[in-house]
Amino acid sequence: MAGISFNRREFLKLFAATAGCFVATAAATPFAPALGTARAAPGAFHFPQGLASADPQPDAVMLWTRAEALDPQAALPNGDIDLYVRVALDVDFEQVIVEQAVRAGVTADHTLRVFVQGLSPDTIYYYRFYAGGDMSPYPGRTHTAPRAGTSRKVRFATMCCQNYEQGYYGALRRLTNDDIAAAPEDRIDFVLHLGDFIYEHTGDVPDDETPARLIGPLPDGSAPWEPDGTRRWWQKGGQAAVTLADYRHLYKTYLSDPDLQAARARFPFVHTWDDHEFTNDAWQAHDTYFGDGEPAQKRKVAANRAWFEFIPAVLAEAPKLNGVGNAAHDFRDVKVENAPMGEPDENYFYPDDNLKAVSSLTIYRTFRWGAMLDLILTDLRSYRSPPVITEAVKAFTKGAPVPAVRLVKLLDAGKTANDGKPPEAISYGGEEMPNPRAAAPHGTQMGGPQKAWFKSAMKASTATWRVWANSVPALQMRLDFSRIPFAGLEDGYVGTDTWQGYPGELEELMRFLKDEKIGNVVSMSGDYHAFGAGRLPVDPDMDELSYAAAEFMTAG
Incomplete structure (x- = not known):
């Protein structure tokens, strides 16, 4: 050796x-x-x-x-x-x-x-x-991969969100067969998987539809769902994974699919995760099924261990990028309880059992393909701050068809709003409520350490293209309700579980790329079960827009 x-x-x-x-x-x-x-x-x-x-x-x-x-x-x-x-x-x-x-x-x-x-x-x-x-x-x-510095074209596919019960994986069979038939120079080098490899809740199919195929009861699982009109996207009898045995069962079921097996046998995969490898709309070691959710540190450790067992990845030996190291490491078993989260630090990260659960596995890392591509893979679930649109805020803005851009940006800024002078109350529709984030740190998806690493990796990259494996969309998806005469509505975000719920940090990252003159940045995103493409502005609310990156969003 x-x-x-x-x-x-x-x-x-x-x-x-x-x-x-x-x-x-x-x-x-x-x-x-x-x-x-x-x-x-x-x-x-x-x-x-x-x-x-x-x-x-x-x-x-x-x-x-x-x-x-x-x-x-x-x-x-x-x-x-x-x-x-x-x-x-x-x-x-x-x-x-x-x-x-x-x-x-x-x-x-x-x-x-x-x-x-x-x-x-x-x-x-x-x-x-x-x-x-x-x-x-x-x-x-x-x-x-090619040797570092080798000039050679790269061809890769992206995928995500492969809900087993909502359909079959014919697209993967097509991908595999087309690649076999292609000329050698046209074949795919690797597949980038952007997360939601499994869905942790069985019966995750609208209750007025018939599932394409059923997973069946989990070894342990939560209490079977009894429809009450509040979760129209869950089938009767559906369960959430709550133990290691449950998560393992899901991976084994998903990986029994012959088309998924064929693709994994044909191509090397590069993986990050999104929420459903743990729990829907996850943040740190916390779930969000009912109301504002509850701490779920035991589930987070079980989910991390199952991912490590069934998803191959080079973590501890993930290569440095021109001197910028990686924090990625293999799974480390820890003992935790589903305990209250406590008080967050300045990076909005919660201590104690939350810290131990999240730290049991770290997956953000870099990947290189010769001189053509540097791939920066991020984890946008394990370190993100709680969502700004809580049950209390939803109730307060119940007349809003979608979350108002103004409110999201104000709440996301926390105690840094208005140059460090956040309002004591927030307003909507002529009403006011106490500002729930007035003393809170600025919102984040990456967390402080990962964000610093991301900036260093982007700055250190010398490849022709810098590709960001970004599990949730950064594209602006807004509805301009303010243009409707006499409606009294504000512009709103179509969902806030993506970067739209963390607009301040996204602007910070885009401004960094622009100020540092880091070009040829492409975000590859998933999560929204939709296809889209566009440019990412530094500040989407400026009269004259400047752009820092492009994004391609994939549905599966």
Whole structure:
């Protein structure tokens, strides 16, 4: 392992000590495989969730699978399953460069990750997992990134919001088949997944529609939903995931889909998350199902662990970007209680069990593709401040068809409003209520540390394009009700669970890009189940607009 950096060495020690995580090093030249003696007859094992690769580096990639024993006697006495993985230069596995024994343990729900290093840049590899006399039903295909500084075009796809019960994944089958039929120079290099890989609430389909397919009862789950007219988007009997077993069940169900399996086998994926990997409209370790929601630190830890088990990603060894490091790290188990949130710090982050739950897994990081692209992946759920449109504000503005832009901007500014002199009361429709954010910090989606890192990464990037993996839209989506004569209405935002609920920080970021003359910035966003494209202004309320970035929003 000569030539491996100190950071890489430290990562390998820590990663290999994590349950379900292994390291393999590629041989310089192909060799004859030595493993393959079955300790069980064919048919004893299978791979019901397929296989996957992720976060390709110029010299490494993360591989993933999950195994199950169809014959319990074929597993080890403690329930673990011995496997091995092969990586080859060809789909027939005649030029094998990696053969490594690994183990799928009970503690990680028989999932495993293999960090394969020593690979060549910009190269197609094939990989497969084996258990006893069985092997994964098809080979995986992955693609390492070009060497840093290499000028080469990049082609990638984006996706998000794949609600299993609302439909099938035919678009992924089309993506896979089109790529197989394409000329080599037209094939996709990787897939960027912008979050909502699962939906944590079953029956998340309007109650007047028939679900395309059902997940069924969760192992634990919340009390089955009984319709009362307040949640028209939930089916009778739907449940929220509340335990690790529930979240694991959802990932296993989603990953049983053959089209999703085919896409994950065909392309390396690069992932961030949005809210539904934890809870709808999540902020920090808090849910929002009913009223203003309640602390959910135990669920956050369970959700983070399940994501780490089922979503391959290079975290602790996420590469630096021209000297700018990453805070990303693998899952760390912590003990928490669903405790009151306490008082926030100046970054609007809550301490104690909230801090421990959120810090159990950190995923914001960078990814490079030669000289063409630097990808900055952010986490816009774990550090965001509470929403400004609370139940009290909704009741106060009950005549507003959508949240008023003026009020959102005022509340978001907190104690910094009006140059540090926030009003004691807010007004709407001739009425007033005490300003609930008068003493609060400025609103944030990124949190202080991540925002500082984001600015440093953008400034350090020397790639032709800087692509922001931004799980929620930054595009302005407003309704200009003030133009309706005699209606007495104000302009409003179409939703505030996106950057529209945090307009001050978005303006800060756009102004930073503009002031620092950081160009060719493209935001790739999801969440809204809609397609859109546009430019991102520094301040959308200025008479003369200036723009800092462009955005492409995807629906799935």
